[in-house]
Amino acid sequence: MRLSKRLKAITEFVDKEDRIIDIGCDHALLDIYIKENIKNRKIVASDIHEGAIKQAKKNIEKYSMERKISLRLGDGLDVIKEGEVDTIIIAGMGYNNIEKILSNSEKLKDINKIIVQSNTDVVKLRKSVIKLGFKITREKLVLDKDIIYTIIEFKRGVEKYNYNQIYFGPRLMENKDELFKDYYSKKLLKYENLLLQLPKNNVMSRIHHMRLIKIIKEELEKDN
Template identity: 30%
Template sequence: MTSVSISKRLQTIARYCPEGARVADIGSDHALLASYLLVKGIASFVIAGELNEGPFQAAKKQIHTLQVKDRASVRKGNGLAVLQPGEADVVCIAGMGGQLIVSILEAGKDKLEGVQRLILQPNVGEEAVRLWMIENGWQLIAESILQEDGVIYEILVAERGNPTLPYEGKDRTQQELLRIGPFLWVEKSEVLQAKWLHEHEKWQKIIVQLKRSDKPEAAERIKEIEAEVKWIDEVIACLRTDKQ
């Protein structure tokens, strides 16, 4: 079996996969994570799901090079439609927007029967994913935030349980922690600071653009954004103070 090189982002996801698990990677990005899990002896079986023909063929080719046909299945289909209930212990969905991840989970709820763990990496819209977990009985058990090639990624790990537990006993409201991440808030890493500094900068640029507008709704929008910026300022200040 050949070696497989993957990004730091995918390595972090792989660390959350329990040894011996049957892992389904939905939107598998050429089956790189699935291949790595097999090569490292982490997964006992992998399912790589792809929606489009090009990535589907690329994933098949990647798995074929490993010569592990008995431990891998590459399938073409939409989201969790590639799964049968009870055939995966872990579902990974990475590299998509949070709203798309939520729609995939919502559309395939029946396929989550028997799934013990979700490992989700939204590119944006993490709040929507955390909210879906709460509304559907999935308890967030771990979070990671990392920066790679100038891009910040958040990885959310959940199992069935008490979905509000991670948000209890914190010095921020549940609504705030849905945005920040309850475990990330406790950890207060430099990468989390960098994320919110970037958000601050983004909104400040939008304010500058809006101030050039003569549209009547611009003034109201500026007020809304200034309130958001004020909240972000407070979050950043707490991250810095508590970390010192």
């Protein structure tokens, strides 16, 4: 089976011993691929929409995975029993929804690892998952159909991060690839243009943009 580049990159974060819930599985192709290729211990594929569950069921049957993937209809972590899984995958949703799902503290206490790809506000996401008692262990940028996605792996633990690490991603900063440079060069251009358009009396917003421009420039220049 062929997965999109984004979903394929997510599978690189999965280990054989992980007991996973994929929240918002939609078509469940990610879960079928993981079970076929990584053969990890357990996967619960879940979604809040019946239509998605129906599609997932069809795909699971097509690949004869009925006994290997547990499919469940429901909201976020509500569908799992205590101690049933230790790893969460959440991909393709916005930050607000992800934050709401992870705020289920009763169910989150069994979780040791979170693999997440948010479509929005990656910086806010880093901040809020760290506050839940996790540290950032791996990160990857992936280019899929002209969009650059950030995939982050969090594990239980404490690590202190400065402003730049939260902004750029501590693991991405350690190993800046061409995608990183491309991504932030474009952001730099965007913020410089925005700053030109901001009215002089919008002081707070101007300061914010100037700060971002400064740190991006510094980070990109470090490697030249």
